[in-house]
Amino acid sequence: MTGSKTGIHRETRMTRYLTTTALALSMIGGAAMAEPVKVGMITTLSGGGASLGIDTRDGFMLAVEEAGNPELEVVIEDDQQKPEIAVQLSDKMIQSEDVDVLTGIVWSNLAMAVVPGATRQGKFYLSTNAAPSQLAGKGCHENYFSVSYQNDNLHEAAGAYATNEGFGTMFIMAPNYPAGQDSLAGFKRFYEGEVASEVYTQLGQTDYAAEIAQIRDSGADGLFFFLPGGMGISFMKQWAEAGIDMPVVGPAFSFSQDILPAIGDAAIGVKNTAQWSKDIDNEANAHFVEAFEAKYDRLPSLYAAQGYDTARLLLAAMDKADISDADAFREALRAAEFDSVRGKFSFGPNQHPVQDIYVREVVSEDGTLTNKIVATAMEDRGDAYAEECKM
Amino acid sequence: MSMILLIEQLLNGIQSGLMLFLMAAGLTLVFGVMGLINLAHGSLYMVGAFACAGVAAATGSFWLGLAASIAAAAAAGAIVEVAVIRRLYARDHLDQVLATFALILIFSEGTRWLYGSFPLYLNVPAALSGSVTLPGGIQYSLFRLAIIGAGLAVAVGLFLLIGKTRIGVQVRAGEADREMIAGLGVDIGRLYTLVFALGAALAGLAGALVGTIQSVQVGMGEPVLILAFVVIVIGGIGSIKGALIGALLVGLTDTMGRVLLPPLFSLFMETSAATSIGAALASMAIYILMALVLVVRPGGLFGARA
Numbered sequence: 001m002t003g004s005k006t007g008i009h010r011e012t013r014m015t016r017y018l019t020t021t022a023l024a025l026s027m028i029g030g031a032a033m034a035e036p037v038k039v040g041m042i043t044t045l046s047g048g049g050a051s052l053g054i055d056t057r058d059g060f061m062l063a064v065e066e067a068g069n070p071e072l073e074v075v076i077e078d079d080q081q082k083p084e085i086a087v088q089l090s091d092k093m094i095q096s097e098d099v100d101v102l103t104g105i106v107w108s109n110l111a112m113a114v115v116p117g118a119t120r121q122g123k124f125y126l127s128t129n130a131a132p133s134q135l136a137g138k139g140c141h142e143n144y145f146s147v148s149y150q151n152d153n154l155h156e157a158a159g160a161y162a163t164n165e166g167f168g169t170m171f172i173m174a175p176n177y178p179a180g181q182d183s184l185a186g187f188k189r190f191y192e193g194e195v196a197s198e199v200y201t202q203l204g205q206t207d208y209a210a211e212i213a214q215i216r217d218s219g220a221d222g223l224f225f226f227l228p229g230g231m232g233i234s235f236m237k238q239w240a241e242a243g244i245d246m247p248v249v250g251p252a253f254s255f256s257q258d259i260l261p262a263i264g265d266a267a268i269g270v271k272n273t274a275q276w277s278k279d280i281d282n283e284a285n286a287h288f289v290e291a292f293e294a295k296y297d298r299l300p301s302l303y304a305a306q307g308y309d310t311a312r313l314l315l316a317a318m319d320k321a322d323i324s325d326a327d328a329f330r331e332a333l334r335a336a337e338f339d340s341v342r343g344k345f346s347f348g349p350n351q352h353p354v355q356d357i358y359v360r361e362v363v364s365e366d367g368t369l370t371n372k373i374v375a376t377a378m379e380d381r382g383d384a385y386a387e388e389c390k391m
Numbered sequence: 392m393s394m395i396l397l398i399e400q401l402l403n404g405i406q407s408g409l410m411l412f413l414m415a416a417g418l419t420l421v422f423g424v425m426g427l428i429n430l431a432h433g434s435l436y437m438v439g440a441f442a443c444a445g446v447a448a449a450t451g452s453f454w455l456g457l458a459a460s461i462a463a464a465a466a467a468g469a470i471v472e473v474a475v476i477r478r479l480y481a482r483d484h485l486d487q488v489l490a491t492f493a494l495i496l497i498f499s500e501g502t503r504w505l506y507g508s509f510p511l512y513l514n515v516p517a518a519l520s521g522s523v524t525l526p527g528g529i530q531y532s533l534f535r536l537a538i539i540g541a542g543l544a545v546a547v548g549l550f551l552l553i554g555k556t557r558i559g560v561q562v563r564a565g566e567a568d569r570e571m572i573a574g575l576g577v578d579i580g581r582l583y584t585l586v587f588a589l590g591a592a593l594a595g596l597a598g599a600l601v602g603t604i605q606s607v608q609v610g611m612g613e614p615v616l617i618l619a620f621v622v623i624v625i626g627g628i629g630s631i632k633g634a635l636i637g638a639l640l641v642g643l644t645d646t647m648g649r650v651l652l653p654p655l656f657s658l659f660m661e662t663s664a665a666t667s668i669g670a671a672l673a674s675m676a677i678y679i680l681m682a683l684v685l686v687v688r689p690g691g692l693f694g695a696r697a
Contacts, residue, residue, distance in 0.1 A: 200670035230606035262510035
């Protein structure tokens with residue numbers, strides 16, 4: 001029903017040139033100059049999913065500005081959460097802007113549309129969020145790095161947590177689309193109890209009265225759900241209204257800092273799994289949280305942390321190798337020699353993270369809703385697809 | 392499935408149907424009276440939700456927010472009608488679709504500019520929070536009961552307005568023959584603005600009520616808009632009665648499909664396949680319903696121009 005031609009409006013376009021001094025420097029010194037690196041960031045800056053892209057961008061740019069590396073140039077464009085726009089943008093960035101590295105895509109369906117083409121053309125892709133199983137297993141590529149996780153990880157950790165807590169029966173629920181099916185599969189991979197009922201909702205569904213009635217009726221020990229974005233906000237508000245006394249666990253997406261204020265007190269006490277939390281105790285993280293809050297006047301979300309780590313990984317690789325030597329640069333990325341805000345961080349054989357995944361609880365700190373770590377669900381977790389990756 | 396759960400699900404279906412009715416009533420009035428396809432109806436729904444959330448946050452009163460949502464949506468509707476829509480009546484439907492689609496983009500980005508990209512907080516007022524026990528031991532959310540009440544009240548009010556008042560006579564006459572009523576001395580321009588603002592106010596009310604239990608964010612109107620179109624196609628374009636019956640049919644079909652289809656399929660296939668196929672079929676159920684209605688009655692159930 002949408003006239004797609006009218007949908008292509010001029011995008012907010014933020015281009016930052018940090019290379020102005022490069023020419024002057026090369027004239028003064030005779031020292032070997034590193035090649036400038038041009039990064040194309042494609043992310044969602046308008047529409048319902050914009051808060052995720054905005055946090056990704058802000059986290060990434062915070063690290064870029066802190067580093068002040070004149071060799072790094074970033075071009076940012078809005079994909080409107082539409083695969084066809086994302087593909088157009090990546091073509092434009094590769095062909096006319098001549099970028100070296102692409103990054104920033106939030107959604108797995110957009111990543112699937114962009115990543116294989118970009119890596120085939122010899123560009124690097126560093127994922128700040130989306131990491132579908134197809135790109136971790138048979139479809140892995142030497143130029144593709146996921147800095148966030150593999151999509152299944154947080155769901156697997158939720159399954160492990162439910163097992164550890166001794167929940168005998170679980171009601172599990174996700175939207176009926178590939179990431180939703182992966183979510184329930186990931187949960188069941190590490191959940192040893194009995195699944196009381198498995199329900200698929202519609203993607204974009206906003207009313208959950210029917211599902212909540214079923215959950216109440218099921219009498220399960222706990223509820224696991226994966227409903228990203230507005231779906232999760234709607235569900236949690238309706239869940240709180242229903243007043244059902246059942247522990248809730250889910251991946252961090254529905255309890256991320258960007259949407260917690262919209263859910264309100266209904267979220268307090270919910271357990272959610274994530275590879276990052278603002279209270280992870282290390283120097284890099286303390287600095288990141290403080291600097292982000294100072295610059296943007298809000299608490300960072302998971303997406304902001306992932307964007308920040310991605311930029312820091314890239315900057316660390318730039319210090320070690322020249323982008324014109326793709327093999328050396330790839331090795332430098334693989335080494336991941338940067339202080340991650342997550343603490344421990346390394347890449348597995350398929351260039352997806354090996355990291356700890358935590359259980360967080362939503363709490364109210366001086367009237368602000370946020371998350372605090374209460375347990376570690378999985379240590380040094382890689383992913384289920386690494387073996388299928390032949391690189 | 393127990394009887395109690397079944398009745399609870401029927402109530403859920405009725406509640407979601409009545410909310411759809413608030414959206415569809417405005418859409419069908421505008422289409423019936425002015426012959427205009429208004430894609431921006433969903434944006435007016437969003438305006439209502441944001442106005443309610445904004446005023447409720449500023450004043451601490453949900454009720455003021457609710458009043459503000461109706462006022463803001465009606466005002467936005469009237470302004471849009473005078474500034475843009477008025478120029479579209481004589482044009483064909485493609486121009487109308489293009490122009491009102493542009494309005495969606497303007498409203499969305501304008502709302503983002505005012506409120507930012509992060510979803511807003513809006514919660515059920517204390518007086519209506521929690522659940523009540525209905526006869527037969529059914530636990531049901533008080534706010535959802537209030538939504539059912541509000542939906543029924545609006546339905547009755549609309550029937551009285553259209554059926555019993557002078558404005559209602561003019562609206563019906565406008566549907567039947569635009570030129571004749573203008574020739575009889577009715578200020579057709581003012582009537583159009585009024586009808587459009589009324590439709591917008593209903594959309595704003597729906598946005599505020601639904602936003603309270605769902606998510607208040609940019610782009611929230613478009614999924615509802617699609618359902619509202621399904622409702623008016625089923626009910627018959629231009630008919631308030633059709634919109635009410637169509638909305639209840641869609642609400643019940645959608646809710647009961649989601650609840651009943653997966654277990655139905657699991658009777659004769661493996662559970663995980665059944666849930667997946669059942670859910671997929673449930674999401675198609677209302678469109679299948681629409682197709683069936685159109686086969687039997689191409690003009691919709693109560694369509695005037697069948």
